Amino acid sequence: MIEIKFSKNKLVTGVLINLAFIIGLFFITIYAExxxxxxxxxxxxxxxxxxxxxxxxxYRHCKKxxxxxxxxxxxxxxxTQNTPVFIEWKEIKRFSNGYFRAQNQIFIETINQDQYNHIKRNFYLTCFNKIGLLFRSKPDLLWIDVNLLNIKEDELLSLLRSELADYQKPQY
Structure with missing residues (x-):
């Protein structure tokens, strides 16, 4: 089994930038018209x-x-998404990179993508997912957020394609 860990530095940096953005917006809200x-x-x-x-x-996953x-x-x-998902090799057609949530990520193209829109989540995330379906064409759970991982995007994409090719080889 190959395990790709979260990058603690990237996670802390992301949280701090987001927190600064929220604080800035809070002050803008107070003084705005x-x-x-x-x-x-x-x-x-x-x-x-x-x-x-x-x-x-x-970050909690990283600490654990x-x-x-x-x-x-x-x-x-x-x-790497808000709900963990396991995708079998027999379901996967190919891997590609693209933009999701304004970040370059890896997309797992599956035979039946629609089933990943109906995975059980908590009430809040289910509602948020239903709203998100209006704005996106691909399920959010099929994106791998490389920006959170301790590996470069091209390395992970190459590794995933290699593993898929190994699975698809005919077994004698």
Whole structure:
């Protein structure tokens, strides 16, 4: 089994930048005219969501020494999104890189992508996912957030493609 750990430095940096952004928005909200307050409150909500459900959750995994991505002979366990998901090799068609949430990430293209939109989550994340379905064409759980991991994107993409090719080789 190959375990790819979270990068503590990247996680701490992300949390600090996000926290500074939220504090800045808070002061802007206090001193802004009434017409700007709903916009800045919305931005505070989105930033807090990202920080709590994405960055702090990943940091907790890092402190518990859990891996961001596990690769074994059965498939991939992706812990970089707000809900962990296991994807079997037989479900995976290919890997590609692209932009999701304004970051360059790796997308796992599967045979039936729609099933990953219906994975059970808590009530808040389920509601947030239903809203997100209006704005994205690919399930969020199939993206690997390389920015949280202790590996470069091209190295991980090469490793994943190699493991998929090994799985797809005919067995004699």
């Amino acid at each position: 009434n017409s700007y307050k709903p916009i800045s409150l919305f931005l505070i909500f989105i930033s807090a969501h990202i920080m709590i459900f994405h960055q702090i959750k990943s 020494n859990l891996s961001g991505v596990n690769i074994d002979e059965n498939g991939i366990l992706n812990n």
